[in-house]
Amino acid sequence: MQLSFNSDALRLVELRDGETGVLEKMDLPEDVTRRLMELGFLPGHTVTPAHTAPGGDARVFRVDGSEIALRRDTASRLWVRLDPAQSN
Amino acid sequence: MSDCCAPPAAPTVRAAREITIALVGPPNSGKSTLFNRLTGLRQKVANFPGVTVEHHTGRVRVGDADLLLVDLPGIYSLAPRSEDEQVTHDVLAGSMAGVHKPEAILLIMDCTNLGRHLVLAAPILSLGIPTLVILNMVDDLRRRDGEIDPLALAAQLGAPVALISAYTGEGVEQVSAFLEKVAAGKAARKAPVVQLPVLNDIPKCRAWAAQVGHHADYRPPAPPLWTRRLDGVFLHPVIGPLVFVAVVLGVFQTIFSGARPLMDGLQRLVTLSGNWLATVLPDSPLRSLLLEGVWSGVGSVVVFLPQILLLFLFIGVLEDSGYLARAALIADRTMSKFGLQGKSFIPLLSAYACAVPAIMATRTIENKRDRIATILIAPFMTCSARLPVYTLIIAAFIPNKPLLGPLLGGQAVAMLGLYVVGFLAALATARVLKSTILRSGHTPFMLEMPAYRWPTFKSIGLRLIDRSKIFLRRAGTVILTVAVVLWVLAHLPLTNGKAPAIADSLAGTVGRTIEPLIRPLGFNWKIGVGLVSSLAAREVIIGTLGTIYGMEGDAHSVSLQTALHGDLTTGGACALLIFFAFAMQCMSTMAVVRRETGGWKWPAVQFTYMSTLAYVCAFLVNQTVSRL
Ligand SMILES: Nc1nc2c(ncn2[C@@H]2O[C@H](COP(=O)(O)OP(=O)(O)OP(=O)(O)O)[C@@H](O)[C@H]2O)c(=O)[nH]1
Numbered sequence A: 001m002q003l004s005f006n007s008d009a010l011r012l013v014e015l016r017d018g019e020t021g022v023l024e025k026m027d028l029p030e031d032v033t034r035r036l037m038e039l040g041f042l043p044g045h046t047v048t049p050a051h052t053a054p055g056g057d058a059r060v061f062r063v064d065g066s067e068i069a070l071r072r073d074t075a076s077r078l079w080v081r082l083d084p085a086q087s088n
Numbered sequence B: 001m002s003d004c005c006a007p008p009a010a011p012t013v014r015a016a017r018e019i020t021i022a023l024v025g026p027p028n029s030g031k032s033t034l035f036n037r038l039t040g041l042r043q044k045v046a047n048f049p050g051v052t053v054e055h056h057t058g059r060v061r062v063g064d065a066d067l068l069l070v071d072l073p074g075i076y077s078l079a080p081r082s083e084d085e086q087v088t089h090d091v092l093a094g095s096m097a098g099v100h101k102p103e104a105i106l107l108i109m110d111c112t113n114l115g116r117h118l119v120l121a122a123p124i125l126s127l128g129i130p131t132l133v134i135l136n137m138v139d140d141l142r143r144r145d146g147e148i149d150p151l152a153l154a155a156q157l158g159a160p161v162a163l164i165s166a167y168t169g170e171g172v173e174q175v176s177a178f179l180e181k182v183a184a185g186k187a188a189r190k191a192p193v194v195q196l197p198v199l200n201d202i203p204k205c206r207a208w209a210a211q212v213g214h215h216a217d218y219r220p221p222a223p224p225l226w227t228r229r230l231d232g233v234f235l236h237p238v239i240g241p242l243v244f245v246a247v248v249l250g251v252f253q254t255i256f257s258g259a260r261p262l263m264d265g266l267q268r269l270v271t272l273s274g275n276w277l278a279t280v281l282p283d284s285p286l287r288s289l290l291l292e293g294v295w296s297g298v299g300s301v302v303v304f305l306p307q308i309l310l311l312f313l314f315i316g317v318l319e320d321s322g323y324l325a326r327a328a329l330i331a332d333r334t335m336s337k338f339g340l341q342g343k344s345f346i347p348l349l350s351a352y353a354c355a356v357p358a359i360m361a362t363r364t365i366e367n368k369r370d371r372i373a374t375i376l377i378a379p380f381m382t383c384s385a386r387l388p389v390y391t392l393i394i395a396a397f398i399p400n401k402p403l404l405g406p407l408l409g410g411q412a413v414a415m416l417g418l419y420v421v422g423f424l425a426a427l428a429t430a431r432v433l434k435s436t437i438l439r440s441g442h443t444p445f446m447l448e449m450p451a452y453r454w455p456t457f458k459s460i461g462l463r464l465i466d467r468s469k470i471f472l473r474r475a476g477t478v479i480l481t482v483a484v485v486l487w488v489l490a491h492l493p494l495t496n497g498k499a500p501a502i503a504d505s506l507a508g509t510v511g512r513t514i515e516p517l518i519r520p521l522g523f524n525w526k527i528g529v530g531l532v533s534s535l536a537a538r539e540v541i542i543g544t545l546g547t548i549y550g551m552e553g554d555a556h557s558v559s560l561q562t563a564l565h566g567d568l569t570t571g572g573a574c575a576l577l578i579f580f581a582f583a584m585q586c587m588s589t590m591a592v593v594r595r596e597t598g599g600w601k602w603p604a605v606q607f608t609y610m611s612t613l614a615y616v617c618a619f620l621v622n623q624t625v626s627r628l
C-alpha cells in the first residue's frame, strides 16, 4: 500500500461529480478509521461522490452498496486514486 | 422467574425454563419490525439508523418453553462506539443487569446490501451461540432484481439461513421453526464450513463476506433508482431548501387551521355533555366537582387531541420515509457552527414530539460531551405538550390576518415563531456549553442514508393510536388528579360549611403568595396557580385554568379562550408564551436526564438555567410589549 501511494493520489474531497475513486489510505485516528471501514470505506473499494447537502459541507458518498454522509474535513483525510474505468 | 411465586399445584412442566434470544444486526435492518411481528408488541420502527437505543424484551410461548426475545440497538461490529451499541455489546456478553446471556441469536441482515452486512456475521457466528442468519427485506431484493441462494449460504456459514420479509411476513415461519428448535434444545451449533476470518481485520472480514456471498450466488440488487431521484430533488442546492421551507410552513398552517374543525367539534361535545350533566345532576358537591373540576379541567385539555395527532402524523411521515436522515445532513452545517454535529439533529427533531424519547435517542451520539450538550438543549425544542398552551394563548391574543392569502395566517406564523425561538435558544445554549464546560475535540460526522420507503398506513395508524392512548391516559391520570386536587384546594377552608371565594381559598392563597414574584411578568395569581400546577406537566396549566375559570361562575357560556383574554394583558400573554418556550416544566424529562447522565447534577443545572432564562426573558417581553 505504501508503494502504490504515489502522486496520483488525491483527497476524496477533490473528486468531482461523476468521478469515481479507489480508496487508498485513511489518515484518521484508529477508531474512526475502523468505523469508516465498517461502513464500507475499505482500501481498494470504489467511492463515488453523490449529493452535497444544500449550501453545505457534508457530502454523501456511495461506497460498498450504501450511501454514507461525511463532512469535508473527514473526506479530506481519505486518499483516493482516480478510477478511469468508472469515471466519466 | 422465581420459584416462590409459582402456584403450588402447578404440574411439573409449568416450571418451564426461560430462554433468552437476542435480535442482533446492523442498524435499520428490520430487527424491531421482526420483533414486533414475533411478539405482537409495538416497539418503535422507523426508517433511519439508530431507532432502537435500549433493549426491549418480549415473550413468546413456544411449546412448553417461554422464550424471551430481546430487541437490541443496531451494531456494525462488536466494538461499541456509543451508548446504544454498548447495550447490545453488554447483552451479548451477558453483563447486562436483568437479562440472561442469550442462548440463541437471530442475526438480522438487510439482504439488499448483503456484502457489507455479512461482515457482522463473522464476529457473531464466532461467539459460538446457536444462530439463525436472517436475510431480511427479500421483497425489496426481488423488486430490484437481486438474487441469493439461502441454502448455499447456510452451507457456507454452517448456520441455518432464512430468507424473509419482516414487513410482509413472508418466510417468517422459518424463524418460528428455529424458535421451536431452540425451545426444544435442539438448535446446536455446527462448525462453519469456511474458516472464519481474523475478526479484528475488517478488510479480511469483508473479503470473506464477498467470498461467502459469491458461493451463495448472491446478485446484489439494482441501485435504488427512486431514492436517487428523490435525493436529486430533496438535496438539490436550490430546490431542496425551498421544498424544506414549503413543507415546514405547510405543516404549521395545517396544524394550526387544519385541526380547527375537529377541535371545535370536540369542544362542542365537551360543552354539550357538560351542559347535559349540569341538568341531570342534583345540586351537590359532587356535581360541582364533576363539572368544574373534571369537565372544565380535563375537557379543556382533551380538545387538543386532533392537533397533537396531526403533529405526530407529520413526524411519522418524516421518520418512516427516510427524509429524517436527509434533514440531519442538511442541518449538519448549521449544527457545526454551534459546536454540534448532524447526528445531534435527529434527537432534537424527535424532541418536537417529546423530550423524553429524544434524550434517550442521544445514546447514538459517540462523543460524551456532545451527548450531554444535546441532552441539555433538547427540552428547548417545542414538545407536543407545549402545543396546546401555545394554541390557546395565540388563539386568544393574536389576530389571524392572512399573510400569504389563505395559505398562511398570522396565528400560524406566531406559532412558527415560537418554534424558531425554542430552536434558537437550543442552539445558543449549545454554543455556550460547547465553548465552555463541554468543550471537546470533535467526532467526525458519519451517517448512513437509508433508501426512501413509503410510510405505510398501518405503521402510521398504529403510532397515532398509541399516541392517542398516551394522551388520553395522561388526561385521565395526571391532569385528572391535578384537577381534583385543585378543586378541593379551591373549596377549602370551609367557613360555616361554605366554600370561600376562590381567591381566598387554599389554592388562591398559593397563587397570591407567589403573585408578587410573577407580577413583573404580567401574570396574576390565577396564572400563578396554573404555573405551579404545570410543574407536573406543561399542558396541565390548561386544565387548571379551565377549572379556575369554570369555578368563577358563568362557566359554560364563556370559553376558556375568552376568559383568558379578559384575564391577561397582551404583554402578559406574550410573556407567558416565552415563559413556556424556555421553562423546564416537566418531571419526566428531569427523571430521564438524571437516569441518562447518572446523577442529579445535570438535571439541576438544566432546571436552574432554563427557569432563570424563562423568568428573565418573560420579564423583558412583558416590560417591552406593555410599553409599546
Ligand atoms: N421493504 C421492507 N422494509 C422493511 C422490512 N423490514 C423492515 N423494513 C423497514 O426498514 C426500516 C427499519 O426497520 P426497523 O425494524 O426499525 O429496523 P431496526 O433494525 O430495528 O433499526 P434500528 O433500531 O435503528 O437498529 C423501517 O422503515 C421498516 O419499515 C422488510 O422486510 N421489507
Ligand SMILES: [Mg+2]
Pocket: B031, B032, B033, B044, B045, B051, B052, B072, B073
Ligand atoms: Mg430497532
